[in-house]
Each structure stands twice: as C-alpha cells, then as structure tokens.
Amino acid sequence: MKRHHSFCRFLNATGQIILFNVFILATHPAKAISLFNDYYYRSLIADKKANMPGDLLTVIVLETSNAQSSADLASGKDIKVALEAGYNHKEEEINFSLSGKGKTTAKTGRNGKIKASLTVQIKQNLANNTYLVEGVQAIKINGELQTILLSGIVRKEDITPQNTILSTRLANAHITYQGQGSVSNSQDRNYIYKILSFAGLV
Secondary structure, eight states, X not given: OHHHHHHHHHHHHHHHHHHHHXXXXXXXXXXXXXXXXXXXXXXXSSOOOOOSTTOEEEEEEEEEEXXXXXXXXXXXXEEEEEEEEEETTEEXXXXXXXXXXXXXXXXXXXXXXXXXXXXXXXXXXETTTEEEEEEEEEEEETTEEEEEXXXXXXXXXXXXXXXXXXXXXXXXXXXXXXXXSHHHHHHHHHHHHHHHHHTTOO
C-alpha cells in the first residue's frame, strides 16, 4: 500500500509539472531564433562574391576623356579723315582712311584613353550594400614604370559572379595613371619645347 501511495504521489506531481509547462507555453508564445544571416551567407555551389573587407575583385578600366577649350579675340578700328584745300579758286578734296583689324584665336585640346584591368581590395563596408575599394598596379616595361591607382565606391549588385566590375560603375571614382621613364621624360621635354616655341624663344 505504501508503494501504491508513493506511486500515486509521483504521478500527481508529474501531472502538475506537465500542466504548469503547458500553461507557460500557452501564455508565452515561442519565438524562433534564426541561425541564418544573409550578410555572411555564402552559397556552397555559387562563386564566392566579394563582400567583406579584405576580399578582392577585378576592375575593368575603360575610361575616355576629351577636353577642349578655345577663345577668340577680335579687334577692329576704322579712321576716316577728309581735308579740303583751296588753290586758284579751286577746291580740292583729299580723302584718306585708315583701318585695321586683328583676330587672335587660342585653342587647346587633350584626349586621353585608359584601358586596363587591376585587382582592388574592399577596405570598408558602407551603407546600402556598398563597399569602399582601393587598389594600385605598377608595371615596369623597358625601363618605363607605369602605375595605376584606383579608388571608389562599389555597389553589391554591380559585381558580377566572376568578381569583376566596370570602372564606369564606380561612384566617386579616382583613377590616376602615372608614367616614369624615358617616354614620359620625352613628353615633358616636348611640352617645354612647345611653351618656348609659343613664346618665340626657340
């Protein structure tokens, strides 16, 4: 009998605990905690797309620039003089005129085109799924050092699955092309010669 009463008490206590848990669950709805974070998600079958600081992507640089300015300066002046003289009761009229016109035209033009590709690195994650990227490429060919520096802001949707992006898609893009060597020095001397020639010194 004692064992029977002990068993009944155990069942009664167990039932109360179950009822208490049911009451708690009924009055407090369960909240699901997601283990998925789309910010860090990367598919196992898709290509790894650059989206974190330190990730690399390739920028296809296709830039063309045209600059032209001109100025026309024109001046003109006409002078007319009439003289009358009398001799032997005859009047003679002498007319002469002076005129001068001048026109000066100054025109400058410059065309530039850059076609290259370089790998840049994501430096910072910005708002609205945008990234700040920076990169530099230096190539030395026949003693000529050519350097391309690039920085700008990239949108996530503009990056292809191959981790490439066109330079025309960059916001606040800064692309600098520099050259050092015999070719660049020759161009500098050519500019100096043009200046001296324009001044009439050579």
